Amino acid sequence: MTSPDSGDQTVLIAGAGIGGLTAALALGRTGRPVTVLERRTKVEEVGAGIQLSPNASRLLIDLGLGPALSRAAGEPKRLVIRNGESGRTLAEMPLADAMRQRYGAPYYVVHRADLQTILLDAVRGLPNVRLQFGRTVSSVDTEGDGVTVAVETASGPETARGALLIGADGLWSRVAAAIGDHTEADFTGYVAWRATIPVGDVPPLFQKPETGLWLGPGAHIVHYPIRGGQVVNVVAIMKDREAERGWSRPGDAETQRRRFRNWAPELSGLLSRMDQWLVWSLFDRGPRETWTSGRVVLLGDAAHPVLPLLAQGGALAIEDVAVLSRELARTPGDVPGALRAYEARRRPRAKRVQAASRANATNYHLSGPFGLVRNVVLGRLSGTRLIDRYDWLYGWKPEAD
Numbered sequence: 001m002t003s004p005d006s007g008d009q010t011v012l013i014a015g016a017g018i019g020g021l022t023a024a025l026a027l028g029r030t031g032r033p034v035t036v037l038e039r040r041t042k043v044e045e046v047g048a049g050i051q052l053s054p055n056a057s058r059l060l061i062d063l064g065l066g067p068a069l070s071r072a073a074g075e076p077k078r079l080v081i082r083n084g085e086s087g088r089t090l091a092e093m094p095l096a097d098a099m100r101q102r103y104g105a106p107y108y109v110v111h112r113a114d115l116q117t118i119l120l121d122a123v124r125g126l127p128n129v130r131l132q133f134g135r136t137v138s139s140v141d142t143e144g145d146g147v148t149v150a151v152e153t154a155s156g157p158e159t160a161r162g163a164l165l166i167g168a169d170g171l172w173s174r175v176a177a178a179i180g181d182h183t184e185a186d187f188t189g190y191v192a193w194r195a196t197i198p199v200g201d202v203p204p205l206f207q208k209p210e211t212g213l214w215l216g217p218g219a220h221i222v223h224y225p226i227r228g229g230q231v232v233n234v235v236a237i238m239k240d241r242e243a244e245r246g247w248s249r250p251g252d253a254e255t256q257r258r259r260f261r262n263w264a265p266e267l268s269g270l271l272s273r274m275d276q277w278l279v280w281s282l283f284d285r286g287p288r289e290t291w292t293s294g295r296v297v298l299l300g301d302a303a304h305p306v307l308p309l310l311a312q313g314g315a316l317a318i319e320d321v322a323v324l325s326r327e328l329a330r331t332p333g334d335v336p337g338a339l340r341a342y343e344a345r346r347r348p349r350a351k352r353v354q355a356a357s358r359a360n361a362t363n364y365h366l367s368g369p370f371g372l373v374r375n376v377v378l379g380r381l382s383g384t385r386l387i388d389r390y391d392w393l394y395g396w397k398p399e400a401d
Helices: 017-030 053-074 097-102 112-124 174-178 253-259 265-271 313-330 335-363 368-379 384-389
Strands: 011-014 036-039 049-052 079-082 087-094 108-111 129-133 135-141 146-153 156-162 164-167 186-198 211-216 219-228 233-239 248-253 276-282 296-298
Touching: 011 017, 011 087, 011 146, 011 156, 011 368, 017 036, 017 053, 017 112, 017 129, 017 313, 036 156, 049 112, 049 219, 049 313, 053 097, 053 112, 053 313, 079 156, 079 248, 087 097, 087 384, 097 384, 108 219, 108 233, 108 335, 135 174, 146 164, 174 253, 174 296, 174 368, 233 253, 248 253, 253 265, 296 335, 313 335
Parallel strands: 011 036, 011 164, 036 129, 079 211, 164 296
Antiparallel strands: 049 108, 079 087, 135 146, 146 156, 186 233, 186 276, 211 219, 219 233, 248 276
């Protein structure tokens, strides 16, 4: 690459997850050269779905991904909240048409691998974007009008240079550490078990085009159809004492069945048919003290991890990209100033989403009298009143930030 002080405008992005690829697409579409550095030798997402609420789907559609998303993603007709132990329906919230009418964008559910493929195809279609795999950031040096990044590869060290570096490398961000933030994330005491199963192998209740949320003491389960309704994605979040980094270690199906053996028969029937699980220990941390240092900036979980109890981890990273690209376009001659403006605009939003997600970790898992009160309150809410609670979340647009 050319030296940064020769006028190079290359954007370096560490991480080829949802946030990193969305950033590559958004900035690459402006004509800027972009290089994505990914530590993995290939990008693959297995065994999990992702929900794209209107605040995220509208941004991806604006980036030209609407047709591809409409083919790969589904739109559940409603959210049904049930008592995990009795199976009784507590509340329902319309999705699909209601989301489009109210927020002007769909509420999608999609397999992560499909979303990753859509983003990769779009990025690879841009001649000014380079994807480099098997490269791990080891150090960062901000010098003058550019950034120099030392990169570890299987064949030896390399150096990448550009006008700025975006750290989209997740909860255990190497970029954050490289700019001096070594804050460790803490284990929450919860783990997420994730699995998919062919729709033909599940009981009729789980074949419906809807999202299900089952609440119970110390745990909850979410399920929804993906891949054209041919597969059901299931996520169970529950307490656990053991923690391990990563989000794809195998889980013992029998352990899972024992954990939920006293829950509703319908749910136990579903779990009895599922044999392959991936387990993800949930770590958490508040927003870092700063997301920027000179020409280096963090986004997504690298800046503000979000527990998967509000379905907003990927969405918040996509929002970050929208604001970051906008600030860079506003002041192209002042990159550090644009990065600081991005952080100032995003920090309050990120903190609010983090807090709401953590609150769900408590509310979803209430037991005894507190659980009964929660169920009564939910039972008194109409679908419209439930949606009202999410206006601040789903109705977000960059202009309102």
